[in-house]
Amino acid sequence: MDNHLKRLMAAGKVALGAQLRLGTPAIAELFAAAGYDFLVIDGEHAPQTAAGAQLQMQAMNGYACTPIVRFGRNDPDEIRLALDCGAGGVLIPLVKTAAEAAKAVAYCRYPPGGTRSYGPSRAYLYGLDKDYFPRRDPELVVMVIIETAEAVAAIDEIVAVEGLDAVVLGTADLSMALGVPLQTTHPTVTAAVERVIAAANKAGKPTAIGYDASQPEVMRAQIAKGARLLLASGDEWMLAAACAGVVQGVAALR
Secondary structure: OOOHHHHHHHOOOOEEEEEEOOOOHHHHHHHHHHOOOEEEEEOOOOOOOHHHHHHHHHHHOOOOOEEEEEOOOOOHHHHHHHHHOOOOEEEEOOOOOHHHHHHHHHHHOOOOOOOOOOOOHHHHHHHOOOOHHHHHHHHOEEEEEEOOHHHHHOHHHHHOOOOOOEEEEOHHHHHHHOOOOOOOOOHHHHHHHHHHHHHHHHHOOOEEEEEOOOOHHHHHHHHHHOOOEEEEEEHHHHHHHHHHHHHHHOHHHO
């Protein structure tokens, strides 16, 4: 399976992504058909299951859209199962050190470069993809979330980890860690964000950052600073905004 996101990152291009929380294959298919480059199946803050994640990946199949699974922890068993189900990459939260980032990379790679055990299931088309093993390790996308003061302080060492493909800025948690809860545009948070993007740029690795899809000017500014992966909202937020808009629009009729 071609890893669309991996190719875009290698070419230094901007990639558009979104987060999926509602666990519905049809929604994943809709986003993929609409033209998103990657979709993050959020298993950290939503009740995803391995079977449900696989159904969403299957719904995305055939589109130029890479499925990324987000976990609640840096766990080798959970990571292995998602990759065996066909995930194109992983997103690991709360990584604070280079050693933790290196573990995430190792969990995604087969020996001798890592610790992943062999049994890929859907990932190698149930045995029909005979070339899966020799080529698959470099085609996975390994990303970690930078969302603590410790991670910002160690960012140069984190982005230097071989096999780590990108970092994702978790500005909500980062704002809380820096003492300005949910003030994601506070100067303290902005300075931390700029430090992370600069370090990642120097290491030749892209940075992802989330933003409200109705505010493209915010992301335009981040792209100017070097960000390349855009997390433009997601199913939960977009549906909530659309519903609220309809209700407000018909208020006078009620």
